[in-house]
Amino acid sequence: MSTNEYVLNMRQVSVDSKTRKNILSIENFAVRPGELVAVLGPNGAGKSTLLRTINLLQPYRGEMQLFGQDVRNANKTLLRRRSALVFQETLLLDDTVFNNVAKVLKFRGTPTHKIKQTVHTALATFGCEHLANQSARSLSGGEAKRVCIACGLVADSELLLLDEPSASLDVGIRPQMIEKIRQWAQARGSAVILVSHNFTDILHFADRAIALFDGCIIQDDNLETIIRRPANEQLARLVGIDNIIPCHVERSSRESFIKLANGIKFLYAGEITKPITACCLSADTFNLYDASSSMRHKLCSVIIEGLVERVLNGIGICSIWVKVGEQTLIARVPRNHIFGNIYPHEMIQLAFNPKDAHFV
Incomplete structure (x- = not known):
């Protein structure tokens, strides 16, 4: 031009x-x-x-x-x-x-x-x-x-x-x-x-x-x-990414695994072409894990179990602070996806698709 x-x-x-x-x-x-x-x-x-x-x-x-x-x-x-x-x-x-x-x-x-x-x-x-x-x-x-x-x-x-x-x-x-x-x-x-x-x-x-x-x-x-x-962790913090978790890559002969600082490890099918130090997960990428869902859903999700620290019920959205290892993650879940109530000090499971993870 x-x-x-x-x-x-x-x-x-x-x-x-x-x-x-x-x-x-x-x-x-x-x-x-x-x-x-x-x-x-x-x-x-x-x-x-x-x-x-x-x-x-x-x-x-x-x-x-x-x-x-x-x-x-x-x-x-x-x-x-x-x-x-x-x-x-x-x-x-x-x-x-x-x-x-x-x-x-x-x-x-x-x-x-x-x-x-x-x-x-x-x-x-x-x-x-x-x-x-x-x-x-x-x-x-x-x-x-x-x-x-x-x-x-x-x-x-x-x-x-x-x-x-x-x-x-x-x-x-x-x-x-x-x-x-x-x-x-x-x-x-x-x-x-x-x-x-x-x-x-x-x-x-x-x-x-x-x-x-x-x-x-x-x-x-x-x-x-x-x-x-x-593009980097500084910008991730500036734009308000909710969850920025230290991580590193573990490679086998054919596969790459992401190991998060809170002990979570998952297979990552995408391409990682540069060194990474953190995994960025927006709060709205999480869902409550449903054990009765289809096998396909289970295979493509990373499951995280943690202790509920705080629950904030907003208009149409429920924000949940969950302690996982030494870190607290924030999940924002549509209220119509939640059956029953969630209370502090109870154990829950969150799920996210690895494709929604961004690495810096």
Whole structure:
């Protein structure tokens, strides 16, 4: 695919500082028009630096094209106006809310007669039209954040860069704001790169995600794959894999066995091509073992017996903490798969299919 089919194309881009090298080290990262991409990573991974670099606010080395143009040979001011960055901090002028949003359009040369209606539409969309005549300095943290989002999206930019857009927002309205951003972007065909520590934001927003650690992209995949099959143990913990069990491989002449730290050993028919140290099992991969089930079910399942430590009955789901050896595993089982009650201090058996195990 040619570079002009991307809104962003980065190759061998690196950012250093006086005190630290490789704050950012991106081998290859490209975003297509209209694509919604989330950025995952711990504090200090380089997520905000990535957004500032794309917005041409951060010196860098390497090659970057924006909207099909090589940044080195283009008018950087014009390129920057085709994108919008919503900072993690609430950066507003000492002016009214209306004027803060209107100035974004004025800077981009929007005709005066279009500004008023456009500003009111943006403010109304993000729940702050009633604040239009208030001073930006008088706003609460959540109100200021919503105004910043309106400022970022009002110009209908081709590329939106959002750094923690739900920060400072009340928990109850976060999903609503993220959904409105998604709808706004999709209606205008804008590409979005979203950074958020709130994993719920990402689940409701993007199909594709990149995982950033120590300035490097360690995984670029659809969100389901990153959640179910993360690239390493650090990422597995970041995305909330429930059960990360130390393990190693034992090989015979024709077969491979996985031995878990809690004493469980099972045959693994898949291919293991690199050294592994942990087995990742999501809580929803477990079922309660039914001894009366078919022989085929028994043959393809790994059976684990343990002592129930805790039971939490949720809506439609039962979460069970089970002590197996020196480890506690978490299983989430649909309530309609449970006959009778499960109590702490009783022994139960869990089953999982080895195909659902992921190794890092």
